[in-house]
Amino acid sequence: MILTGLFDVMTRLIRVPEDGGATFWMPPQGSTIAGEVDWLFNFILGISVVFFVLIVAVMMVFVVKYRRREGRETASPSPSNNTLLEITWMAISIMLVVIIFFFGFKSYLNISTPPANAYEIQVAGQKWDWSFTYPNGYVDQDLHVPADRPVELVMTSVDVIHSFYVPAFRVKMDVVPGRFTKTWFEATMPGEYDIFCAEYCGTGHSDMSAMVIVHTSGEFGPWLEKASNFLLTMTPEEGGRKLYEIRGCQQCHSVDGGPRTGPTFFKMFGKEETLADGSIITVDEAYIRESVLEPNAKVVAGFEPVMPTYQGRLRDDEIAALTAYMRSLDGKMGEE
16 A cells, blocks of 8 residues: 555656646756656656655654563564565666666767757857857857757857756756867747856856747748848947847946956046056057957956957957947946
């Protein structure tokens, strides 16, 4: 009776909602691989719960039944071993480990092997921001993907180890400096899903988040074309502000005068700055361009040389737009 009840509990724990809804442990399933991951997670959880309850229940029975009390004779020595019990216990343990390994390895191979027709997106992690580069060169701070099409992510870091994690997709992969790691998924439902960094990477670790925006197949193409040409439909200042937001500048440079990892952009243009070597420069177009392409060439005093280079990552027209935005920060923008 007890074993039947425990088996029923285990069955309930490992059952995955057919509609992909959220469970107590997991958010709604948003990818094709999520069901496999949830099944294995719940299977291991079910085994753990069953054996925890079984062992604790037997232990409590033994504590009560064999407790020390007056009038009870001294217990006689117990048998040193029970060969049949030991073989049975080892057989059950080995069987469970083999099952876990089989389904775990199967899921690992599925996650590690993207389909041949996967849509490739480049991912870069840096303190403390994600950037996503599409095949046409467009870069966004959020990950936009089509639904019902495999998407392969080719990822690297420009500073320290990060970990790309989308809970709804059950996808998590380390992002390592100097190396490329890959993962893939196929989103099943249009919508927005959270992206987190699952590897502590410094003081701004908890702010290193973004979104996966899943478009319907017919919406993704038009969105990418429009987003890629935003500089053509905006003023230089508006385009520069968008670049400030999507290219990671806001993680280290404020626009209200507040201190961050790097100097504030507020009233920076035209200002004289003292560099780490004691020399003085004026912040103009040439200095901004040099700081974007060679950020460690002239570091402002009081700040660490931690900014990564944007050589090959920002075009000339994008640097010009960013410069125009910085020139506009004369006090009015900072008060917004």
